[in-house]
Amino acid sequence: MEQHHHPVQGLSLGTFREVVSFHFKGQAACGPKVYIQAGLHASELPGLLVAHYLREKLLKEEENGSLVGEVLLIPVSNPVGLDQTLLTYQMGRFDLASGENFNRHFPSLVEEVALKVECELTNTAQENVKIVRRVLSDLISKRETVRAVDSLRNTLLQLSCDADITLDLHCDCESVLHLYTHPSSIDDVMPLAALLGAQATLYALEQGNNCFDEVAASFWAKLQLRLPRFPIPVPTISVAIELRGQLDVSHLLAEQDAERILDFLRVRKVLSSPLSIEMPKASHEPTPLDGTEVLVAQKPGVIVYLQSCGVYLKPGDPVVDVVDPISGQTTRYCSGVEGVLFARQNRRYAMPGMDLAYIAGNSPLGRGSLLSA
Ligand SMILES: [Zn+2]
Incomplete structure (x- = not known):
């Protein structure tokens, strides 16, 4: 496992914050790349504990040689919001400086990418995915941001823009486990819904206001519409996992959820180890x-x-x-x-x-x- 540090720009004098990412890689590193982040809404803490267990378990998988692909894990994706305590209450959903929801306004960069790749694209979908990812990553790395909230968004985009599977861990106020996804991901996401015991899977082409998991998939769908003469698939399974309610934080739940997420990675051939449970059936149809x-x-x-x-x-x-x-x-x-x-x-x-x-x-x-x- 490698650990990387990504300083947040745009902060006040005398302060320092950083996003810390953990990178797990198999020896061949030929499988899919998975991106998992927790706590973009910083007061939604179940995901942070799930990430803690994911880290332990992924280390073992890596040591055992059962990691085929690559997993990038960010246990605390929003150190700005996590430090917003107001009158004893933690305020992690909105950036107090701007009033913006941390999980909105991720730039989708469709037009900028389209202009750059138009003369490079081929008749092969997989080749086009490589070209687009290279250009997208390059554009994101060159974006200049001023405010901390935008610096944070840019860092998370940079780390996730070439992922084949994007899992964004959230929770609701009080709720049962449920998922949000893009229509292109539904069939691939339902095994995850079944493994996690989700009780609803909600899909939308656009959820609204460019939230993180939406942009990861809708970027490709929009690029497809912008450049219809080239084969451009949606190569990312993107899903927001709502890990029940804000107070549903326990070792038991977090350890189980982490193991079920690893089971999903086993289904997706990111890990070669056997499923920890028999594959269950989803309790619901996506809506x-x-x-x-x-x-x-x-x-x-x-x-x-x-x-x-x-x-x-x-x-x-x-x-x-x-x-x-x-x-x-x-x-x-x-x-x-x-x-x-x-x-x-x-x-x-x-x-x-x-x-x-x-x-x-x-x-x-x-x-x-x-x-x-
Ligand atoms: Zn959230």
Whole structure:
């Protein structure tokens, strides 16, 4: 294993932060390249602990000679957000300097790459992947950033832009394990959903605002549209893994999740060691992200959930009450779709406009923005 340090630029005087990456390589290094990062939303900690176990386990795989490909692991991908403590609360989702969500606005660089590769591309898809990755990596390395948040995004892009498998470890407020992916990755991602015991897999061509896992796949899909006369595949399986809720941090869960991720790498022939369990069946069919019903608070009050995460709902099933103890009124919110209640708030006071619950319906609802702030 090699360890590399990537200083974050654009910081205040007298401060220093860095992204630390761990590189595991098989002797032949002829297999796929896997990129795994945790904590881009820095207050989502289950992934950091999973990364801790992944590191231990990958070291053993490397020592045993069962690593065929290459794995790049970043246990703490957002040291800027991890250090944002405000009035005793850790604020790791938004960059306090700019107000931007750390997991938005990743540059996709489609046009810049298209202009440079147009005269080089061939009739062979695999050859084109190599050419595009070389040009993309070169462009990213030459990008000049000013703000820390952009420096961080650029570093993560640089490290991941040639990965065949990209796993971005997140979590929700309170939730069951679920996945976000690009339509091009669905078939390849469902074995991962099955191994992890995910209860929903949500897919979208564009989730909105260029989040990390979206850009990894949509870059290729957009390049394909921009240069239709050349064969350009989507060579990256890109997925965000929502490792349950923010408080679901335990040795037991993290160790199991790490082992299941390694099992997925065994399925993908990144590791030659045998699966640790018999391959399970996925509990669900993937659903469009646009089919997700979001129950939104219309009035302020105390949130009282009537259903636990993981419950399968039918239209009309009551999900949550918001109680106003001054007027004595209770506003009840019911499911409008059939599907699993996969996430809900971890706070219990609602302001008007707050998302209360997410239900994975299977018919597109025609919503605008598909991700929460
Ligand atoms: Zn997140």
